Amino acid sequence: MNTSSSTLTATASPSIAQPSRLAGLALSALIAAVAIAAIRIDWLQAHGFSALTLAIVIGMLVGNLGYRRIAPPCTPGVNFSKQNLLRLGIILYGFRLTFQDIGHVGLSGVLIDALVLCSTFSIAVLLGTRVFKLDRETAMLIGAGSSICGAAAVMATEPVLRAQPAQVTVAVATVVVFGSLAIFLYPLLYQLNLHWHFLAASPLAFGIYTGSTVHEVAQVVAAARAISPDAANTAVIAKMVRVMMLAPFLMLLSAYISKKGAKKTTTAKNEKADGTIKRGAGGLAIPWFAFGFVAVVAFNSMNLLPGTLVSHINDVDNALLAMAMAALGISTQFSSLRTAGIKPLMFAAVLFGWLIVGGALINTLVLRVFA
Template identity: 65%
Template structure:
């Protein structure tokens, strides 16, 4: 006869399996989530309010960036005294709300965006993304001796769409909070530098003629190489409205590549995990376990839905606002979980890697933007 303990385990098994499938923390009382959710929401709201300040917006400091900064300030001052009660809600914010935020991020994109930049624009974005990420992995691990997770996080932020890409890649790479925060910090530093540098490069390009197509051609260059969407807008608007329009569309196409990137990254990591570290007996091969980023499929589905233009503009605007809040909560929660001592321990190597990638985006991105339109006509 089964003991009462056995019966209890069997009764709880379906619940445990369901929680594992949904990736929810085991929280007996949902009220335990409220303090952490409230704290994350308060910091997110403050970041969104600061993001509306004209001077900060003009310098490419978005609500997400400001939310993580506020989170880090609170996380390294008063939060240690609140961690016992706020921890469960903060964990939900930086994991579950993040995935939901990435899915709703698709409301900013449509398939029609691809047509606005043409085949050349898509190829340019793909080449910039792939070359930047592979360069990050190679230089970061082979030359600088960084761990692979840090190199991948910095590479994702530089190659795709800044902080949003870093956060989206984190569940696949399984990076630590300080690694994610360092990667976001590099996006802030070099993306902000881009805002002031690209208008100067545009003036120089008027004389050198490296990138053809005038303001629109340079807009494609900006959209395919600058880190954050907000930074793309700030830099391109300083050039001309034509450059800004093309830059934003090119950036949106680059963001759309986030989903296939996550799927390829998951397969790559699974293959490496299955590779033997040494000799093994015949028939003892390891099986690759792919971590499927299901939220990436949700992201694609929302993009497709948005492309059909079935949703009223007011509903899309409201959902986009909610999405910004969710992502800001995730960033604030990440900041709360990050300690300055861990960032200091990372040293100068992550910043050096980001600098190398920034130089590649400037020079290599210019060459890609020069040759691809010529080759594809």
């Protein structure tokens, strides 16, 4: 009995401080610290860059400029950062949200977010694999980043898809490119809307539109602040509700992936001429960290912790996610990105166009129904 208990404990809580992991953890932490410090530069903040974006860029530079010479002792810690610390970071991300956020945008705001998410991801799966001929993992990762919350959604989706580092990096790159473009484009769209009235000509309506269609939280803030404080407040709330949809999205995606895997396994069984049965890996890959994310949101909604403590937790979470992004960058080789080619960028551009045009249509229709 004691033996099994100790075995379970060892399995459930892998030690961060294992000697084989320390070098890689230290390297990931150093890059994350540099990125977090650099993000305090006013120009970077004004243009919507986040510590996560900088961490992956710096990590890629390190990973392609001499990392191979120190790779053997660092690899276990780097892998631990981009896998285990990532999951913990996504769970703690729930401290940024509360269920009360839903009340601030109303049922119409929730419905808009849901329709934008579902339509964007569905288009991503169809166009990515059939028109642009991308592999399924890359198409889904870019779709998740575009439809939910940028790099955080890409990283959260990676364990469900078991994607390769190069695929994840390509997806994050598209979020950076088009999310950064949105920062400059959306204030111009707001001015055009004042004349053409594609949407209701109010900061509130445009704030919901911005929060429901721009990729990253930081990019939403930067774009909406250029319009007005009221637009920024509404945009952030709409974006947070969209982020909250990450957990159910991961659960549904896991069920979908499992179903597809089970079909392939069944087909393989039926094609066996000798009648033998080969068991496949079609079981449901449950993203348990998604349940942890929802539990943290529920706990945070009860407002039991002081604001200062929640702020410190968010700082720790930001550091964990930055370490995960740094590790991802370290693991990515530029040769892999060159192999990916221009197709992912073109594909992400189409999704960006849908977010702007299709998102405006969804916002207009839903707000008219609930007017």
